[in-house]
Amino acid sequence: QKEVEQDPGPLSVPEGAIVSLNCTYSNSAFQYFMWYRQYSRKGPELLMYTYSSGNKEDGRFTAQVDKSSKYISLFIRDSQPSDSATYLCAMSDSGGGADGLTFGKGTHLIIQP
C-alpha cells in the first residue's frame, strides 16, 4: 500500500461545476497537508495549506482534512478553464520540513468551456 493514494484521472467537468479532488493516506503521523497545482511544463505551486484536521477556504477553493479517516479533499467552486491542471496533494509529519513532503501522484483535471 502506497503512503498516499490519489486518483490520476483525467477528471473532466464542464465550466462552472464544483470539482472534488481527494487523497487518502496511511501514515497517521502526517500533520501538515497541502495542495499544489501544476500546469503543464511548470513546477508545482502551493494552492492550499492546512495543519491538522479541519476546513480552510480561500476564494473558490476549500481544503478539508479528516485525520480520523486519513482523507483529504480539495473543492473548487465555479470551475474555470484556467483551473485545468494537475493537482497534487502533499503531506508532512515534520515540523521542520527537513524530511521532505510525501506527494500523491496527482489528478489531471480538465475544465471544459
Place this chain on the structure above:
Amino acid sequence: KAGVTQTPRYLIKTRGQQVTLSCSPISGHRSVSWYQQTPGQGLQFLFEYFSETQRNKGNFPGRFSGRQFSNSRSEMNVSTLELGDSALYLCASSSWQGRTGELFFGEGSRLTVL
C-alpha cells in the same frame, strides 16, 4: 522578487554519463530541496539542504548527490546515468520562517537518458 531558477531546462545524456543540475533559490531562502518527478512514481523527495548542510535524504541510490553553497545556490549530480533516471528534476526553496511544506518550486530540469 525572482523565483526559483533551474538550469539547464532540458538536457539529453546517454547511459553511463553524469549530469549536474543547478538551482538558484528565492533570495533570502536558505533551504533547498530536490525532487524527482516521473509519470510512474510521481514526485519523490531526493534531499534537502539548509545552510550548506544536508539535513535529510530520500530513498535514492548513492549515484544521486548534491551540495549547497554559501550563497544558498544548490547543485545536484547524478553519476552513471541509467535509463530510469529520465525525469523532471525539481528544485524548491523555502524560508526558515515559512510554514512547513510551503515550498516554492522552479520549473524543473527535464533529463532524458538515451
